[in-house]
Amino acid sequence: MKIYSLRNSTCRFAILASVIASPVMFNPALAAAQDGPVSNAQSAPQQDDKARLDEIIVTAQRITENVQKAAVPIAVVSPDTLRKAGVVSPDNLTRLVPALTIASTGGSSMSLFLRGVGNFTLNSTFDSAIAFNYDNVYIPRTSATTGFFYDLERIEVLKGPQGTLYGRNATGGAINILPVKPKLSETSAFVNGSYGNYNSVTLEGALNLPTGDDGAVRISGNLSTRDGYLTDGTSDQDLKAVRFQIMQEIGPDLTVRLAADYSAIRGRGPGATYLESYQFNGAGYTETPSLLDPSIGLLDPRSQAYRRQFFVVPAGRFLNDLEAKQFINNDHYGVNAEINLRTGAGELTIIPSWRKSEQEANTSTLPFQNYNNTQDEHYSIEARFAGDRVGIFDYTLGGIYYHETQDELYVSNQQTLYAYTVYHLKTESLAAFARITANVTDTFRVVAGGRFTHDRKSSDNSFSDTVVIACTTLPTPCLNAPLFNLVPDASLLGISNLPPQGPGGIVPYIDGNGVPQPNVLIIRSPVTAINNSVKKDSFTWRAGVEFDAGPQSLLYATVETGFRVGGLQPVIGFESFQPEKITAYTIGSKNRFWGNRLQLNVEGFVWKYRDQQIAAVGVDGTGTTNFFVQNVGKSTSYGFEVDAQVAATRTTRIGANIQYLHAEYDRFKYDQAVAGPAAPFVGCPTTLGVNSGGNPVYSIDCSGKPSFNSPRWTFNANISQTIPLGSYQIVASADTQYRSSRWVGYDYISGMKQDSTWQSNAQLQFEPVDSSWFIAAYVRNIEDDRYKVNAVNSASSSLISVTTNAPRTYGVRAGVRF
Structure with a gap:
């Protein structure tokens, strides 16, 4: 294995030539493999001899509609695709959705990027640019998103701002996780399991039982365990989750569904390896690769011996070993409901929710020791009314109230520096929204929408002690x-x-x-305390036109704005940050041809950001390494995405997805305090000056640099072939993904650039024609490449660590449904 090596390119292009289909907008239900419950996103295989693509139903615009009729950029991932790809946490989605990059960054934290927009780390003081919604409930902390990936109806990934229908901070996009709901008057069940290398064991199942003619309950569960991918036992998995739902039709017009879920995440958590070290030579910096294999974790004796070689300032001595006590101990639980009332004027939906997370983690991926203990509680209630058509107008009205409290203890031990931070934070948000569609003709529509949001964030004696x-x-x-x-x-x-x-x-x-x-x-530095609050009123809007160019052809163009609220943080020199704003322009076309055998969707986009928030490990106003967010300026992203899928025959499904992305910071400037005798080690021009307190600082200008995690080209492809064998069949499937080079670290240091990568997967499945059971063999990451997904510069030790993708994994899967 080797980091960011583009191994045998000839072999990869041979794989690519033989595997031409997309795992994202390609509907896996069209292949005759089905190992879970039939859902709207995954209808049953066709029983006739015609080759054709099936319909996919989504609710991305808060109404039920065919995805081909939804005038929004969206990727839909079916439950069959999730199971085949072994998706048990958000970071696994990266290889399925070309526009999306999600990486574990240590402990429970994850970084989310969509088309180059996102953050390298997330803590209590700020929010993700990508809104994560489970069962129509906003989940504010990405550390609380792992336990949902089982018994799903579908996943919807919306690209770009969701400034009118989604209530929280969706400047880059939204990820909607939608569980299978109880099925009335039906008794059914399924169980799926797998075993693979690294002692990987997964088990997923659900039981649906009727409660009379008008009600049902559904119990679902999931278990996923695995040894660590790294030699020190880190990057392991220990996840258990359960979900209970009950739904009742109280009358012909009223349906109520109640749901509760719980997940527990244990184990050692994500790990990392040393990429390189650097040293100031008087004129600049010299980088020296660590020569450690990416499978060697930071707590491995070889990594500890490597660490002991490095002399650190200001202590004036060599580093000690990292303490080998890494762990994760997280519990997440919640209750939510969905009430649907049909009236004479339209349908009213009310969604109340309450969720709580208790998280404790000790991690060393940065590469220094960190401990956090977090209590996060939030509740919300959303109401929306989808009105029946009045004249030429369709409309949706709604409002949402959201309340969150966070209490966190965060300790960072950099051996020469000890930082102790306490957060006591509260967020309140109140929003009202409306969207109106004017059906000017039977084929031409004009859409307008708006949302008014009032946000308040406050800090009650949050402080940092160093x-x-x-x-x-x-x-x-x-x-x-x-x-x-x-x-x-x-x-x-x-x-x-x-x-x-x-x-x-x-x-x-x-x-x-x-x-x-x-x-x-x-x-001991003076304590930085924040006892303050910030308020912000924001109005975001959307305008668009839609034209049915044919019975199965849609043309659309939209302009939409979005914002991400600012906040407070106990970081010297960066005590507050401003809201982030975006204006996005989109033009697209969705088409079905050839008697529903060919689908071709094309989208072009331009995104313009102002006061863009970037959160990462940096150096604060005292020269201390810290976590914080800054408003770095402006950026522009533009490009296009083309998605095609073909029902070549009744048993052959082929598709491809290609994205071109040009994402660049128009203005990216920030100040960094002097942490030693030399200028900071960054890949951008620096200028020495003084700050408002008269202390020396370097002004760093990264304007013109590419946005982070924004490969210029991304290509996904796959193929599924069903081979009939009388009453049985074999389903052979494969997929591959290419991503061009991208920056995976905040400082634009050369080692933080990941060269272009390929990753391919394959599966062979045997089952009866009715798909009542199956057995399959799989292999993922056939190339066994360990490329970089996140890189961190520890200025206190002059070391750079990286987290990498999973190695080659393989195993068997089996399942049955009743």
Whole structure:
């Protein structure tokens, strides 16, 4: 295995030539393989001899409609595709949706990017640019999104701002996770399981039972366990989840559904490896590759020996080993309901919800030790009314109230620096929205929509406390100077004369036994506290036209705006940040030809961002490595996407999806405090100056650089071939994805650039014609390439760590349904 190597290109192009189909907008139900419940996104295979594509029903625009009639850029992933691809968490979606990049960044955190828009890390102080919705309920923290990927009806990925129908911060897009609902008057069940290398075990099932003629209950569950992909046992999986739903038709016009779910995530969590180190040589920086295989985790003895080679300032000594106590201990649970009332004027839908997350994690992927303990609770209620047509007008009206409280303890141990941060945050949001469609003729429509949103974010004594070890004899080292261990409170650092919290101070180091440490100082920064609130009223809108060019051809053009609320953070020099805004222009065409045997969809887009928020590991106003968000300026993204799928024969399905993306920062400037004697190590021009407090800072200008995680070209392809064998059949399927080079780290350091990559997968499935059971063999990441998905620069240690994709995995799957 080798990081970002484009292995045997001839072999890859041979695979590509023989595998021409898309796993995203391609409907896997058309292949005769079916191993879960039939749903709207996945109708039963055709029983006649005609080759044709089936209908996919979505609710992305808060109404039920054929995806080919929905004038929005959308990718739909069916449950069959999810199971075949082994999707059990959001980061697995990257290989299925060309526009999407999701990566685990350590502990429970994930970074989400859609067409180059997103953040490298997410903490309590800010929100994702990609709204994540489960069962029509907004999930604010990506760390709480893992336990939903089972017994699903479909996943919808909306691209671009959702400024009128979605209530929270959807400047880049939205991911809608929709579970299978109870089926009235039906007794049914299914069980699917798999076993693979790395001792991977998955088990998924559901039971649907009627409660009379007008009601039903559905119980679903999921289990997924796996040994770590890395040699230190990290990047493992230990997930258990369960969901209960009950639905009742109370009368001919009223239906009520109640749902509750719980998920538990354990194990060691995501891991990383050392990519390289760097050193200032007087004129610039020299990068030296670590030469460690990407399978060698940071807690492996080989990585620990590598780490001990590096001298760090200001302590004036070599690093210690990372502490081998990485773990995840997360519990997520919630209750929600959906009430649908049919009236004489239209349909009213009310969705109340309550969710809570309790998360504890210790991680080392950055590459330093971090601990967090988080309590997140939120509730919301949404009401919308889809009115019957009045004259030429269709309309949707609605409103939503959202309330979230967050309490988090976050500890960062960089050995020479100890940072202790406490968050007490509250978010309230109230929004009203409307969308009106004027049916000017039978084939031409004009659409207008708007949303008014009032947001308030407040902080109640959130604060950050930082302690630094400093050697007074530099450049002569202090080789015996102590380094910090990870402890839950600064009082446990073993320092008898620690300056008081609040004002801070500088004192000689005296250990817990009262013994002075020669030439070593303890520096405690003044506490940064935030007791404040910010309010923002925003109006976003959408305008568009739609034209039915034929019975199965749609042309559309839209202009839409969106915003992401600003916020507060206890970070010196970056105590607040402003809202992010976007204007998006889209033109598209959706078509079916050849008697429903060929589908061709084309979309062109231009996205313009202002005050764009970027969240990553950086250096704050004191020169301390920290997590925070900045408004970096403006960016422009434009490109096109073409999706095609073909029912070549009754048993052959082929498709392809290609995306071209040009994403660039028009203005990307920020300041970074001086953390040492040299300029910061970044791949952008720097200028030395002073900040408002008179302290030296470097102005960094990355304007003109490509947006992060924005490959210029992305190509997905797959094929499914059914081979009849009397009362049985074999279904052979394969897919591949190509992504051109992209930046996967915040600092534009050369090692943070990932070269172009291929990844291919294949499966062979045997089943009866009625698909009542199946057995299959699979292999994923046939090339066994371990490419970079996230890179982090630790300025305190001059080390860069990376997380990588999963290695080659293989195994068997089986299932039965009743």
